[in-house]
Amino acid sequence: MxxxxxxxxxxxxxxxxxxxxxxxxxxxxxxxxxxxxxxxxxxxxxxxxxxxxxxxxxxxxxxxxxxxxxxxxxxxxxxxxxQKFLPQKPDERSVTLQWLMFQMGGIGPMMGQAMYFQRIAAKQGEENLFATDRYVQESRRLMEVLNARLAKSRFLACGEYTIADMATYPWARAFYWAKVQVEDLQHLNRWFDEIDARKATQRALTIPKPFWAFFGKGNVEVQERENADRFKSDVISRSNI
Structure with missing residues (x-):
């Protein structure tokens, strides 16, 4: 079928x-x-x-x-x-989409650059301390925004798990890969723990295959090297511009 x-x-x-x-x-x-x-x-x-x-x-x-x-x-x-994971009430729906866009426009781009400069470019000899510091610090600020929100709400948008949480979780949970310190963010870590316990979400992180290094698990050194090598041509082409 x-x-x-x-x-x-x-x-x-x-x-x-x-x-x-x-x-x-x-x-x-x-x-x-x-x-x-x-x-x-x-x-x-x-x-x-x-x-x-x-x-x-x-x-x-x-x-x-x-x-x-x-x-x-x-x-x-x-x-x-x-008709799932998106509230029907207009205000709650809007709040959900606002936090979805917060991830799309902020957390993803900033943490993605923090990861790129530290885990890919630096591994190919292209280390840029200014860029690294900028993106790591901005990623930390965004984690603080999440923490403040989660101090008031069980999940990001409202009292239920929504697409805003689905979008944000894999990025924020990969703080290790971006080298962003979050140990002191109590409410963010409570949110991590709650979603860590969701079997379907955790199963999704193994599809098509797991990459546990993002979350500081498994053989991080080997996976980091493989990941950096995969994007080696991208780094070299940019360094020659």
Missing amino acids: TKDIHLYTASTMNGWKPVIFLEEAGVEYDLTHIDFAKKQHKHPEYLQLNPNGRIPTIVDRSNNDFVVFESGAILWYLAEKY
């Missing part, structure tokens, strides 16, 4: 977002693992689906093969399609 949703993704913070939704919602789906090492995200057939050449992307076969790219847009689309 053909499943409605075909997901194209990889094991990254953005890549896990729709997997978390689908696993939590109990929705069956087909999955294509996009291999960065083989540059599959740049293949012409994939670029026809996602012109930005990034992951994730979904195709909704039940909606005339409608394509959605950008992880936040995918979560929003799935939430509306399945």
Whole structure:
């Protein structure tokens, strides 16, 4: 039986977002693992689906093969399609989307750059202390914003687990990989503990395959080296500009 949703993704913070939704919602789906090492995200057939050449992307076969790219847009689309993890009351819905955009516009970009400069560029001999400090400090500030919010609310948007939490969790939980200190952020860590206990979310972090180094687990040194080597050509091409 053909499943409605075909997901194209990889094991990254953005890549896990729709997997978390689908696993939590109990929705069956087909999955294509996009291999960065083989540059599959740049293949012409994939670029026809996602012109930005990034992951994730979904195709909704039940909606005339409608394509959605950008992880936040995918979560929003799935939430509306399945009527899950997005409150129906207008104010609560708006708050959920505000925190979703907070992740998309702030936490993802800032922590992503902190990770890139420390875990990829520096490993290829391109160390930029100014950039590293800027992105790490801004990531810490954003974690403090989350902590303040979670002091007032069990979850980010309201009293229930929503797509705002799904979007933010894999990024914030990877504070280790961004080298951002969060030990003193009590409410953020309480939120981590609660989502750490959600079996469906944790299962999603193993699909298409786990990358435990993001969370400071497993053989971090080996996975860090493999990750840096995967993006070696990107660093070298930029250093020659």
